[in-house]
Amino acid sequence: MTVKKLLYVVLDGLGDRPIDALGNKTPLAAAETPNMDKLAKSAKSGYVYTVGEKIAPESDIAVISILGYEASKYYTGRGPLESYAEGLEVRDGDLAYRVNFATKETSTRKILDRRVGRNLTTEEATLLSKDINKKVKLEGATFTFKNTIGHRGVLVIRSAKGKLSSEVTNTDPAYEKEGVYGVAKPTFENIVQISKPTEESKDSSEAREAARLTNEFVEKSSLILENSDVNKKRKKEGKLIANLILTRDGGDRLPKFPRIGDLFKLNMGCFVEMPVEKGIALLTGMDIVKLPLPTKDLKKDYLIRSQKVIESMKTYDALYIHIKGPDEPAHDGEYSKKKESIELIDKYFFGNLLPELDLENVVIAVTADHSTPCQMKAHSDDPVPLIISGKGFAPDGISVFSEEESRKGSLGALHGHELMKIFMSFLK
Numbered sequence: 001m002t003v004k005k006l007l008y009v010v011l012d013g014l015g016d017r018p019i020d021a022l023g024n025k026t027p028l029a030a031a032e033t034p035n036m037d038k039l040a041k042s043a044k045s046g047y048v049y050t051v052g053e054k055i056a057p058e059s060d061i062a063v064i065s066i067l068g069y070e071a072s073k074y075y076t077g078r079g080p081l082e083s084y085a086e087g088l089e090v091r092d093g094d095l096a097y098r099v100n101f102a103t104k105e106t107s108t109r110k111i112l113d114r115r116v117g118r119n120l121t122t123e124e125a126t127l128l129s130k131d132i133n134k135k136v137k138l139e140g141a142t143f144t145f146k147n148t149i150g151h152r153g154v155l156v157i158r159s160a161k162g163k164l165s166s167e168v169t170n171t172d173p174a175y176e177k178e179g180v181y182g183v184a185k186p187t188f189e190n191i192v193q194i195s196k197p198t199e200e201s202k203d204s205s206e207a208r209e210a211a212r213l214t215n216e217f218v219e220k221s222s223l224i225l226e227n228s229d230v231n232k233k234r235k236k237e238g239k240l241i242a243n244l245i246l247t248r249d250g251g252d253r254l255p256k257f258p259r260i261g262d263l264f265k266l267n268m269g270c271f272v273e274m275p276v277e278k279g280i281a282l283l284t285g286m287d288i289v290k291l292p293l294p295t296k297d298l299k300k301d302y303l304i305r306s307q308k309v310i311e312s313m314k315t316y317d318a319l320y321i322h323i324k325g326p327d328e329p330a331h332d333g334e335y336s337k338k339k340e341s342i343e344l345i346d347k348y349f350f351g352n353l354l355p356e357l358d359l360e361n362v363v364i365a366v367t368a369d370h371s372t373p374c375q376m377k378a379h380s381d382d383p384v385p386l387i388i389s390g391k392g393f394a395p396d397g398i399s400v401f402s403e404e405e406s407r408k409g410s411l412g413a414l415h416g417h418e419l420m421k422i423f424m425s426f427l428k
Contacts (some may be wrong), residue, residue, distance in 0.1 A: 004390065004427045006266070006318035007309065007357070007364045010066065011345065012059065013327025014402060015336030015371025016081050019335050021151040027339040027374065029402040035350035036387075038126070039364060040401040043387035044426075046411025047393060047403070048419065050370055051181070056381045058175075058182050058249070059327075060276045062369035067284060067320070068264065069257060077166055077251020082277035084254060086146050092253045093163025094156050095210050098276070100152045100172065101125060102346050103403070104156060108225065109192040114174060115151045117240040118332075124230050128242055129153065131228050136220045141213050141221070145221075145245075148275045155247065157213050164210040165252055167201035169193065172246035174378075182249040184378045192218070192244065197215040214247055217318040221245050259285035264420055269312055270320040271305060277322050286320065294324065298341070302348035310356045322369075330372035362388035363426045365419070366401065386411065386419075388426055 016026040023030065037232045051057040051065050060078045061071040079096035090096045099118055103113040125147035132145045140160050147153040157164065170176065177198060195214040197207035222244050225231060233240035260268055262285075269287040272278050273294055281288050289312050294301050305321070311317055326343050329337035357364075368384035385406035389395075398405040414422070 003317070003364050005235065005313060005316070006423055006427055007313070007321070007362055008318065008423065009321045009323070009364070009366045010063075011326055011342070011366070011368050012322065012324045013370060013372030014368035014377070015341070015382050016330065016335075016338070017373045017375060017380075017382065019374060021120045021148050022335060022339065025037040026403055027335050028342055029400070029404065031339045031342040033342060033346040033401060035346045035354055036366060036401040037399070038354075039366065039389040040344070040387050040398050040405065042395045043383070043391060043398070044411055045387045045396050045409025046397050046414050047383040047406050047407045047409075048367055048386050048416055049381075049383045049415045051415035054381050054414065055181070056183055056379045057370050058184065058379065059274070059369055060249070060280070061181055062416065063277055063280050063322070065271060066261060066367070066369060066419050067280070068420030069284075070417045072126075072180060072257045072302065074257055076253050078182060078249035078276055079154065079397070080158055080251035080254050081283070082148065082275040083156050083279075085275040085279035085282060086148055086154050088144055088146060088154060088156050090156060090254050091158070094158050094212070095164040095166060095250055095252055097155045097214075097247040097250045099153045099155050099248070100246045101128065101147070101250075102244040102246045103240040103242065104222070104244045110243070111173070111190040113240050114172070114190075114246060114427055116242045119239065120151045120242050122180065124234070125153065125242070126192060126264065127160070127230050128225060128228055131224050132221050132245075135224045136217065138213055138216055138220070143217060152275070153245070154275070155211075155217070155245070157217065159209060159213065161209065163206055163252070164213070165201060165204055165206035166210065166250040167198045167204065167207045168195050168211045168214060168250060169198060170246075170248040170250075171195050172248040175248045175365070186378065192246070195247065210250070218245055218247065255283060257284045260283055264424055266317040267422035268318045268320060270306065272322050273324050287316070288334065289319075298325070298344045299348050302345060303352055303385065306349045306353040313357070313362070327372050330374050331377050333374050333377045335374040360391050363388065363423065365423055367419070383413065386414065388423065390426055393426065
């Protein structure tokens with residue numbers, strides 16, 4: 001008997017809310033998606049609260065959850081995940097952050113742009129990182145700073161006095177801690193925050209020292225960045241300068257996940273683009289399939305990824321495919337670009353892929369890690385649509401792949417950590 005294989009496709013930030021300019025439809029519902037619609041017509045469907053109801057998740061806890069782990073049991077912060085993915089050592093008691101290069105007014109704490117206009121190149125960020133690592137010195141601690149993609153980076157601080165606690169607040173005003181989770185604020189004042197111990201840890205010397213070192217790093221690195229050659233050149237070109245590092249989602253140890261292959265008895269590979277997904281993949285024991293870095297040519301990127309799926313399905317029992325596409329335009333409030341991104345994925349990824357798959361022996365699941373409504377320009381607590389398509393089980397008969405249609409499906413409301421077990425039942 002042929003054993004079925006699993007193709008698990010996650011479209012980052014896919015979920016949305018109806019938009020007047022799209023005829024009161026979401027970007028997914030308004031998009032021309034004949035290939036995903038064809039899957040939907042042959043699928044079981046439902047809707048997923050990826051972490052939990054009334055939680056607007058960041059990508060890290062959402063991905064952890066939809067891979068079958070209860071994030072509340074394992075999550076230790078986004079910083080350790082991304083730092084590990086970038087090859088930085090994170091010991092217990094180190095303080096590891098996810099960071100952004102940002103732009104602030106020179107003489108105030110007012111933030112002009114949290115992402116340097118989204119046009120800071122990786123090459124520019126690399127030069128800025130070298131300046132920071134060479135010229136910033138912390139009192140009683142060492143650090144390693146590394147840029148990743150564009151305006152993003154990671155920071156690991158190690159105290160000479162002992163362990164640090166991650167129970168400190170972010171300097172990035174757009175995110176805050178709720179228990180173990182980092183969550184996006186629906187509204188915020190665009191001012192650089194002062195890191196402080198959380199209310200529960202205000203008497204902790206480890207948290208106080210962590211906050212002190214965080215603030216010292218932010219202040220000293222800002223002075224170095226302000227006078228860097230990269231920023232002098234950007235200023236002459238009329239671009240925003242990267243004169244600020246914003247810290248968020250700190251963690252003081254690596255998570256300890258059971259290996260995904262042991263949990264589900266699958267040889268599992270994955271396609272991941274961003275450092276946080278790479279960190280989760282490495283720490284859960286998934287094989288990372290090597291891919292060229294994403295470019296501005298989405299057609300080319302999706303065609304390459306579809307061909308890689310066809311090749312990799314010969315090697316693995318299951319493939320987890322994470323596609324960033326819809327999320328970035330949603331964060332910028334650009335609903336037409338989000339719709340276009342979904343259409344390109346459908347045409348060039350699914351359109352090239354589906355004719356080449358042995359659909360008799362492959363179960364295809366398509367969902368998202370979270371909703372990113374264009375009106376909010378941020379993640380929300382809205383559930384995401386799910387379809388599971390394959391031979392041997394009766395479809396629900398929904399007409400298209402959309403948030404509204406998926407709510408009509410027989411799977412009903414689900415939580416992210418349940419998905420892998422459900423997929424396993426369909427493989428059998």
